[in-house]
Amino acid sequence: MRFENRKLCFMLYFLFIFSLSACSLKYQRETVSEETVPQISFEELVLTQYSDDKKTLRLEGTVYEQYKKSGLIYAKDASFVIFDSDQNETASATAKYISADTRNKIYEFFDGITFLDNNQGTQIAGNTLKWNTSTEQLVSAKNQELTIKKDNLEITGKDFSASAISNTFLFSGPVHGQQILTGANAGDKILFSGDSMQGSMASSKNSSKKNYTILSGNATVKTSTMEIQADTIELSGEDFNHIKATGNIKGTNTESELSFTAQEMEYNQDTKIVILTGDVELKDEKNNVTAKAQSIEYDQNTDVAVMQIDVELTQKQNVCKAAYSIYRKKEQTLELSGNAIVRQKDDMFRAQSITFNMETEEIQMDGNIRGTVTSN
Secondary structure (H helix, E strand, O other): OOOOOHHHHHHHHHHHHHHHHOOEEEEOOOOOOOOOOOOEEEEEEEEEEEEOOEEEEEEEEEEEEEEOOOOOEEEEEEEEEOOOOOOOOEEEEEEEEEEEEOOOEEEEEEEEEEEEEOOOEEEEEEEEEEEOOOOEEEEOOOOOOOEEOOOOOOEEEEEEEEEEOOOOOEEOOOOOEEOOOOOOOOOEEEEEEEEEEEEEEEOOOOOOOEEEEEEEEEEEOOOHHHEEEEEEEEEOHHHOEEEEEEEEEEEEEEOOOOOEEEEEEEEEOOOOEEEEEEEEEEEEEOOOOEEEEEHHHHHHHHOEEEEEEEEEEEEEEEEEEEEEEEEOOOOOOEEEEEEEEEEEOEEEEEEEEEEEEEOOOOEEEEOEEEEOOOOO
């Protein structure tokens, strides 16, 4: 999805056509102009532009009105198509009304707007759009919903704006959408929503620029195996395969039946590895296991969690602590190292490293072994 000047070439062609004839388009609104009678009016007009005997643009509409004093033109039931040198349709658009102010280089589109860029596969649909060719800004009306589609991505939101100069876009109002995945995860969907959304989709010719999409405020992302809520969530990479969340994170891994909270998170959908940091709590409800640490890396493929810094794991009446730990969910074993401690009711075991079988409650210790055992 690119909002470069050439990507909105249908608007620039509009500017070119009507600047040559020193006129513009007028949609009937009381606040636009004091003029009530157009200088020129056309009905059922079809206008075709040629260059070197080849079509470059075709405009159609039921009504066209030109206003001399204000330099405005308005069109009703308008549609236009842009052609390349091989006469292929590169872009097309339709709208109920179109207003063009060529003096100030501002173009407005109203009611049932659709714009399709065939080269990039981008489609925009909504009811109000304004394009300022001086600032190269495209905006929707306040509280108006607009939908953008490109390839397998669809975004719907309010208060849309985009800059062709910075190649960025923004939905400052509520937004939601989906990305249909390809490759190994073909057919799966990523669903997302938030109070606002901003991003950049760089040109493929400039791969040095990073593509990103950031959801802010009540941000949520749902994949086939993962559900995430956070203050902000960044989606990047092909098919949004990389997810980064920050602030008050809550999530569940539906496939592994785990829930978690943290302050920061990174998840790679291709490798199925999630990294949680900052006051992390991981719960394995099925096995009645709760783990806390400052950092937990979980491999969804192997069901293995690597925990570091202030590790504490509880299971039934067992409490295990260490600086570093490996939790193997399938085997229900725990490997502790770095001042490892296992407390079982009133019994306590200390060692440099401890392996604890949570099903049988068997303990293996190594290095500087100490402990207390209370007989019942």
